[in-house]
Amino acid sequence: MMDYKVTKILDDKGDMRDCIELVRKKADVVPAKMKTKTGIFGLRLQGNELTELPDWLEKFKNVQELNLSENKFEKFPLVIGDMDAIKILKMSSNSLSSLPRDLIYLRKLEELYLDYNDFEEIPEIIFDTNIKELYIRNNKIRHIPAGISKMKSLEVLVVDNNQLEEFPEALAEMPNLREVFIKKNQIEKLPKGLLAKMSKLEVLELDENPLESPPHEIVMNGIKAMVKYEKEQENE
Template sequence: MGDYKVTKILDDKGDMRDCVELIRKKADEVPEKMRSKTNIIGLRLQGNDITDLPDWLEKFTKVQELNLSENKFEKFPAVIGDMEAIKVLKMSHNKLTSLPKDITYLHRLEELYLDYNDFEEIPEVIFETNIKELYIRNNKIRCIPAGIAKMKCLEVLVVDNNQLEEFPEALAEMPNLREVFIKKNQIERLPRGLLAKMCKLEVLELDENPLDSPPHEVVMNGIKAMVKYEQEHEND
């Protein structure tokens, strides 16, 4: 139940360092015997029955990758805010509905995975972070607020399979956005002239939306085809 193993992963300098794994053991808490492993850079606890993290994890200040997916978290564990080296945080397949301010303490955070939770909106506290990649597929999100434009570092946004009815115009104000995945929503049209403003956009996935404009056959041909269609119909 509480048996873990130590593996090796690459740190941000390309060196092999220790990572502790306790994966799909149905553990309901982090084993006390892991308490001495404070020098690890990876902690993978996915596929268990964990609902909270112990306070002693605040000493795990070198962890760069923390995987808590496939557990039973209903609240964001406060101790994560003390693990300031985290670059990749995975909390998919839990029961989260909100995030606290603690996440803004993770100044090195680059990738945040929140897929398959119970979010009805993107937590606005995320807008105060410098993350580069946000994954929040398979939730219950109905709209993306204009505040997302504050995320000047964001490069990848994945919001597939939510309940979005409008394409968020604020995305045009995000200078580094390269990839947007917004499939399986309820979007009927793109705002006029929007794509021309998104100069760094390389990938836009819109499959399985009830689109009228641009039509499906244009969408299937990629971003360049969509921009061309937009230009040809700018006066319609």
Template sequence: MHTLAQLRAGTLAGITRLDLSDNLSEFPREIFDLADSLEVLNLSGNALSSLPDDLHRLTRLRVLFCSDNRFTELPASLGQCAALSMVGFKANRIEHVPGNALPPLLRWLILTDNNVSELPSELGQRPHLQKLMLAGNRLQQLPDSLRNCHRLELIRIAANRLTGLPEWLLCLPSLTWLAYAGNPLETEADAAALEATASIAWSQLLLEQPLGEGASGVIHRATWAKPEQPAATVAVKLYKGEMTSDGSPLHEMNACITAGIHPNLIRVEGRIIDHPQQTDGLVMQLIDPSYRNLAGLPSLASCSRDVYADDTRFTAAVALRIARGIASAAGHLHQQGITHGDLYGHNILCNEHGDCLLGDFGAASFHATQDNLESRALQRIEVRAFGVLLGELLERITSGLSEEERLRLEDLQQRCCQPQVLARPGFDEVVQALAVLNADS
């Protein structure tokens, strides 16, 4: 983190990224001294409510973060920034989004946790738009013009006031990751599954070291003193209350419970009751430390694509085992009326043998369990996410794959990602194709 004193002293000359959080109520004009080099500007965590009209003087600016400030309107000056492609204004008080505030090269827009009730039609006139984060607002509909955004891959519209998903949304050729939980349109979670979940008293749990923290909560290693049984080592996830980019943490918890049992899903042991601060939480199986995340989160540059370590390589057997496991898990979720919404390598834990677990239900949404056009389209959107994953695995297979097998996998990957949503295979067909290929190899 940089300081205002450094900026004013001129010691930051030539930097490409500026991170400045100093309870600012006005935009420091000294930032313009960095115009020849500045590409990423992070002013999150201040008290700003406006940006200067001449912001376009920052001619190299590609990324702007202004989360956790006091904006009530998306600043119109953003629209004059010729190179700006990523705009983040999470957790402000934004009610109005002017059409002229959207920069021409807009690729990634974050308006999570605001008070937006309407979006301008100009949003659909941004052909580079790829990620759209709108969870936790007051939207009752999406602009019809978004049907023109054929590159749009990820949409987060959870926790709004939408009563239906527009037909054109389900036909977008590149849409891959969709989260819409917490809207009136959503089918409710299976009440029977929620009621059947075991209740585990907080007094039975002894928390140990934290294992990780995400947007929705913190996971701890813990000892569970089961009544009249030997103590068990488990993982405990305690959920936060605030809105995440995907939606509500409580929707995530309900999805984890409703998902049920599958060998490629993390098993839920029960729901925590009687927490002293009334914090919601789950007791889950503890994952063996040999499991690692398959990939890293997308970067500012990769936008919607995971980042893999340079040395990530697989044998065909390991890659196919991962692919089969994830396809099977996703198909199981669809049978329960759940779309994962975030089927990505960074949400997959795997070991060196290809044993894998699909985790992080933060973007999960419920849909009808009966087969209809909407549920089929929602499921085929997720099939595209699997197709992206399969392509990433294919790129990193170094041995054990014949040319014929590679061609068959490439064909399956292309069918999963084809632009005609309903023409994509379902996960039953995907699993069968992978099983046949494995039997032949």
């Protein structure tokens, strides 16, 4: 029988809260003896062999952090849509290629981790959420559609190591975007005048793209150097 442990983690107010951990135990089911722990704040089940979640988790209405990374999920567990207090959802290193509409029921969701899955595009249902941070590195994404501009709350976008050939111009329409990590793709140039429109952008990581404009030496000097280069090009 797989034993879990109850630990303490900090919530966003600095208070200590209960967290269940069943980490790297090769578990293929969530132990039924957890059923009574409905008041927990965190649930960490990463590094197992889970392919589904039990329906009784719908009663875990206080869970704000759910970690299901490094499992064997091929489909997004629908019961997560009933756990509507979740703020941080980690599902990296699974075999996901799509997300259900149920994701929109997670109205408090702020951080979504989908690294190392099988996505060929960013699921459009994400565009209807209020998340602040999206991590979707190491997938097979070739294109980011204009619909991403609907994500007015997004502050951090991480799409490193995909198959993007163009920098998504729609990012210039996202007023709160502060950090963009788009390394290890196939981008050759930035759209003209892009950075001038992204007034809140503090970090833009473009390393290991076949960039021609701006050139590599400019990119390596950071966002301020790129903004300066863009202005110089416009004045020529």
